[in-house]
Amino acid sequence: MSEQIHVPTVAELVAKGEKADILFWVGCAGSFDERAQKITKAFVKILHNVGLNYAILGTEESCTGDPAKRAGNEFLFQMQAMANIATLNAYEITKIVTTCPHCFNTIKNEYPSLGGKYEVIHHTQLLQELIDEGKLTFGEDPFKGKKITYHDSCYLGRANGVYDAPRRILEAMDAELVEMKRCRKNGLCCGAGGAQMFKEAEPGNKEINIERTEEAIETGASIISANCPFCTTMMGDGIKHANKEGEVEVLDLAELVAQAKDL
């Protein structure tokens, strides 16, 4: 895609006297991590493709505080939360979409009692809505017959009960969804949650991401679809560990949708 996409910030729209319908909360991983940036970009391309009136906070966005909270630092979490809430409320944000289930969970569940009340959806939910409304359509069966497995992230799945939206996107793209034994409510963690992403694992006999990736590889799928930048990284590392690079790919659902639409 050669045409340059301009990603509007909320501040820029406000200066023009305009308002976005939905804020895209990019998250730290989506902003800085090279692998996760690909997910961010894919999602933005989809937003442009369907012509959604969205904006990002840009440099005014700040860590939600999730990893600090899960690491036990409630003080830092609440400082982050209140600063973010002040920004969001100042811009009168009402609806937020995010590509990170940790940001999703924190803003949706932990911000309200601190004064931040918004309608928060995960990007897989938005994509499913767009499909249902006929705004996001796919050409001739982009993934017809392609074996794809889906990894439930803990913070979208068990933490918030979102199991179907991501699966319906795969369905809409005609992929052959092959489930892992541990899926949905029984899904196995990738090992990154609870701020584990930011420290070495405790002593054990195996890494959690390797256990999970092995299970995904066993399905025989050539694509492991995910909904979380951290899961994507963890599973990607698992693929490298299993020497399956080139055979099995880990892709976020936004990336799959962008691929299917050749964006």
Next chain:
Amino acid sequence: MQYREQILFIIVLSVALYFFVKKIQKIRRNIFLGKDETISDNKPERWKTMARVALGQSKMVVRPVAGIMHIIIYVGFVLINIEVLEILIDGIFGTHRFLAFLGPVYNAAIGFFEILAALVFVACVIFLARRFIAKIPRFHSPEMKGWATADATYILIIEMVLMVALLKMNAVDQVLQDINADHYIAAGSFPVSYYLTGFFEGYSESTLVVFERVFWWFHILGILFFLNYVPYSKHLHIFLAFPNTWYSRLQPAGEFDNMPEITNEVNLMMDPSKADPNMPPPEKFGANDVTDLSWTSLLGAYACTECGRCTSSCPANMTGKKLSPRKIMMDTRDRAEELGKAKDENGADYHDGKSLHDMISQEELLACTTCNACVEACPININPLEIIYQMRQYQTLEKSAMPQEWAMMNSNIENNQAPWQFSPSDRANWTKEI
């Protein structure tokens, strides 16, 4: 002679109930060593949860073999106890098969109980086999050594013995009914114990009466003994599963409570107009001891029957880390018992200076990914994650005890608004490459 038996029965029953109630009061006191928290919101949903999860066993059948066996024992336990009601009446008033006047209903019920008793016996055999022959791994984790496994075995054996006593009692009763023995009215149907009557043929009526009395007494004494064993055992779940599901969290599992004391502190710093200047600064952050946990966490600890579904679904545990959610619950109960005992000996205000951290190591706490698999796996909605998390908060906020990487992550969040050391001004750089 007959009155003597009745009086003896009433004395035995009273003593058994006295000790049971006393122990339950102590457990209640121990549970309320936890932090006070009023939970009375959304009652219809709470009743529904209790009906579905505790009464309806909905989460048990997620693992079908254990689930179905458990339902047999559970239904057997509840229904056969209706017969205990009759035994109590007979014991107190010197009647025999008091409820026999119900006629066909009574006969059908007794027959049904016998079939249940036989099924319970079989289920107990299968449970023992799963534990000791199939050696299902979750029954052999390190925390299961010693009392935990002994307790599980005793419970299954006691249940089997009680079922045999019931069936033998019925078998002699039948023989006595057949020979038209005085006092032994023809009542009941005996589809299972019918096959046990052979043991008792050829004895005189008076010997048979002695047999019948022995089994009757053995059965009821067994039940009263078991009643008093339960509060010392993991088997307490038969009662506490109900309140535990009623009081279980209704919020999304991913929502971790915000600490209001900290909200006030942060407001004082960032927006004093929102803060309450009169709110006393918090004494302590997070959980050091059981007294810092919510009473519902302690209720969960006493309700835990150590099935280990939590541990077997824990990603940290299955990859060889030290964390076991079941051990967290067992340690919490042990610590509540220990502190309760210390208070009994030294007065209610006494604290023995020990803490839950003496039993649960930092390594265990740090291994948790907060994935909620343990919470999901628990058949009665116990929440080990809440305890792990609050103990982690204590380590971080009170002791500043955390891995170096977390300290760096925190300072990055504080200074760079991201857990990595990137410049905040670069946050939107990706937009230029699209």
